[in-house]
Amino acid sequence: MTTAEIASGQAPETQEEQRVYTATQAQLIWWRFRRHKLAMVGGTILAVLYLLAILCEFFSPYLVGTRHDNYEYAPPTRVHIIGPDGRLRAPFVYGIGKERHPVTLRYQFTEDRTATYPVAFLVRAETYKLWGRFESNLHLFGMRDPGGKLFLFGTDKLGRDLFSRILHGGRISLSIGLVGVFLTFIIGLLIGGASGYFGGLVDEAIQRLIELLRSIPTIPLWMALSAAMPRDWPVTRIYFGITILLSIVGWTGLARVVRGKLLSLRDEDFITASRLAGSTEWRLITRHLLPSFASHIIVSLTLSIPGMILGETSLSFLGLGLLPPAVSWGVLLKDAQQVVEVAHHPWLLIPCLFVIVTVLMFNFLGDGLRDAADPYAR
Numbered sequence: 232m233t234t235a236e237i238a239s240g241q242a243p244e245t246q247e248e249q250r251v252y253t254a255t256q257a258q259l260i261w262w263r264f265r266r267h268k269l270a271m272v273g274g275t276i277l278a279v280l281y282l283l284a285i286l287c288e289f290f291s292p293y294l295v296g297t298r299h300d301n302y303e304y305a306p307p308t309r310v311h312i313i314g315p316d317g318r319l320r321a322p323f324v325y326g327i328g329k330e331r332h333p334v335t336l337r338y339q340f341t342e343d344r345t346a347t348y349p350v351a352f353l354v355r356a357e358t359y360k361l362w363g364r365f366e367s368n369l370h371l372f373g374m375r376d377p378g379g380k381l382f383l384f385g386t387d388k389l390g391r392d393l394f395s396r397i398l399h400g401g402r403i404s405l406s407i408g409l410v411g412v413f414l415t416f417i418i419g420l421l422i423g424g425a426s427g428y429f430g431g432l433v434d435e436a437i438q439r440l441i442e443l444l445r446s447i448p449t450i451p452l453w454m455a456l457s458a459a460m461p462r463d464w465p466v467t468r469i470y471f472g473i474t475i476l477l478s479i480v481g482w483t484g485l486a487r488v489v490r491g492k493l494l495s496l497r498d499e500d501f502i503t504a505s506r507l508a509g510s511t512e513w514r515l516i517t518r519h520l521l522p523s524f525a526s527h528i529i530v531s532l533t534l535s536i537p538g539m540i541l542g543e544t545s546l547s548f549l550g551l552g553l554l555p556p557a558v559s560w561g562v563l564l565k566d567a568q569q570v571v572e573v574a575h576h577p578w579l580l581i582p583c584l585f586v587i588v589t590v591l592m593f594n595f596l597g598d599g600l601r602d603a604a605d606p607y608a609r
Contacts, residue, residue, distance in 0.1 A: 260526060263603035270599020273592035280589060284401035288359040291395035292373040292381055295558055297357065299380065299390040301329060304576050305340050307385045310350060322350040327380055337575075348379025385578035387566055396558055397582055403559040404540055405589070407474055411539040412532050414478035419485030420528070424516055426486065427493030434490070441483045449480060453542060457551040466557040473552050477542045481535055488531050492524045526604035534597035537590040544586055560586050 264270060283290050299305075305327065314320045326343035354373040360366050374381050384393040426437040453476060460472050496502065497520065505519055521528075546552030547561025548568070555562060560582045566572065567579040 260600075260603045264599050267599035267602055269595040270603075273595030273599070276588065276592045277596060280401060280585075280592075281405055283398050284405050286361070287395075287398035287402055288361050289367075289369065290371050291392070291398050292356070292370055292383075293392040293395045294357050294359060295391070295396055295399040296556070297391060297395075299386060299392070302327070302340075302380060302382070302386050302390045303388055305380070305382050305386040305390070306576075307578055308380065308382045309342070310381075310383075315344060315347070323347050324350060324374075324379055324381055326378070346378070348374055348376045350381060351375045384581050385576070387563075387579070393563070393578060393581060396563060397560070397585060400558045400560045400563050400582065401585065403470065403553065403557065404543060404561065404586070407470070407477070407543045407559075408536040408539040410471075411474045411477045411481060411542075412536050414475065415481040415485055415535060415539075416528070416532055418478065418482035420489055420521070422482065423486030423489030424493060424521070427490035428497060428512070428516060428520070430494075437486070438490075441486060444480055444483050447480075449542075450545065452480060453477070453546055454549065454551055457546050462554075466553070469553055469557070473543055473546060476546075477539050481539060484535065485528070485531050488527065492527065493520055496520055496523060526600075530597055530600045530604055533593060533600055537593045540586065540589060540593075 288294075308324050308327070310322050310324055312319060312322055314323075324347070326346035326348065328341045328343040329338055330341065331337070332339050350372060351374065352372050354370050354375055355368050356370050356373045358366060358368040372381075382392050382394065384397065387393055387396070422437055426434045456476050456479070457473065460469065460476075464472065493516075502515060502519060505515055510519075543552055543559065544561035544564065547554075547559050548564050550565065553559050553562055563582040564580075564586075567583070573580060
């Protein structure tokens with residue numbers, strides 16, 4: 232202990248306290264975020280889902296449109312590690328038999344235990360183009376023997392592997408949230424910033440517009456705007472049309488957050504000092520005001536992504552969004568509209584589980600970021 236510390240009666244700071252005092256804002260947010268267990272779990276699961284969507288062709292055992300004749304509505308295939316002799320062995324599947332039920336006369340699938348097919352990893356199978364550019368036929372797992380079939384989540388009415396289609400559908404459903412939020416970020420930041428900084432008639436006009444948009448029920452508005460899009464548009468144009476459609480309403484929440492923050496900060500001392508130093512209005516907004524609450528904007532955007540994903544899923548489920556041959560989780564759930572189909576083939580609802588998990592994980596992640604970005608948190 233130094234002489235000055237003894238004279239002042241203060242104990243020396245611990246190494247942890249010194250690290251906190253010298254840390255940047257990003258480091259403080261990361262340290263607080265790591266303590267939020269659910270947020271860490273949510274971030275990890277979302278990273279896995281996005282990785283599966285980005286490399287869906289590699290992780291899928293079959294192509295998205297591959298049909299397997301005589302395997303329509305096949306149930307999920309059971310993967311075994313205990314052989315017929317009771318010994319532990321590498322993962323394998325049994326053959327699939329098909330017969331009519333004596334009472335209902337419906338086809339039902341059974342395991343043919345006289346034939347076994349090993350599950351292979353890093354197999355050469357159907358050729359695909361990764362991201363539409365790089366041609367390859369390497370799959371993470373699959374069947375080398377053409378007689379074996381591996382349907383982890385079963386098949387649909389055309390005999391297409393549901394697991395492969397869910398991975399491909401995730402590419403659209405997950406990316407539409409990010410693209411939509413990016414557009415929401417641009418619109419909300421510009422309009423909300425103008426409303427909060429300039430005030431007066433500009434603020435009144437923008438706030439009345441926001442109230443008008445928020446007073447309209449979301450689903451009917453989406454349905455009306457989606458129905459106005461031409462049905463003969465290609466898949467890519469419909470995709471961006473749905474993204475813009477979701478952003479039309481999504482920007483209002485962010486605009487109000489930005490407005491409120493600017494109203495509370497525009498008269499602060501550091502803004503006054505910067506204005507007296509000759510800073511332009513653009514520099515005040517972009518270099519001083521917006522960076523001062525950037526963490527709150529990130530949290531708001533994170534919590535708005537689930538709404539974008541649910542919006543696309545709802546429109547596609549109702550037949551007003553993406554349509555086949557496009558594949559998204561909403562398009563896949565369209566096959567589960569009939570109660571009879573779900574009763575006989577419950578695996579058609581598996582895409583719904585992916586939607587639920589994704590929305591929950593984004594909410595966990597948003598809660599963690601909100602707590603971590605709180606300037607009064609310890």
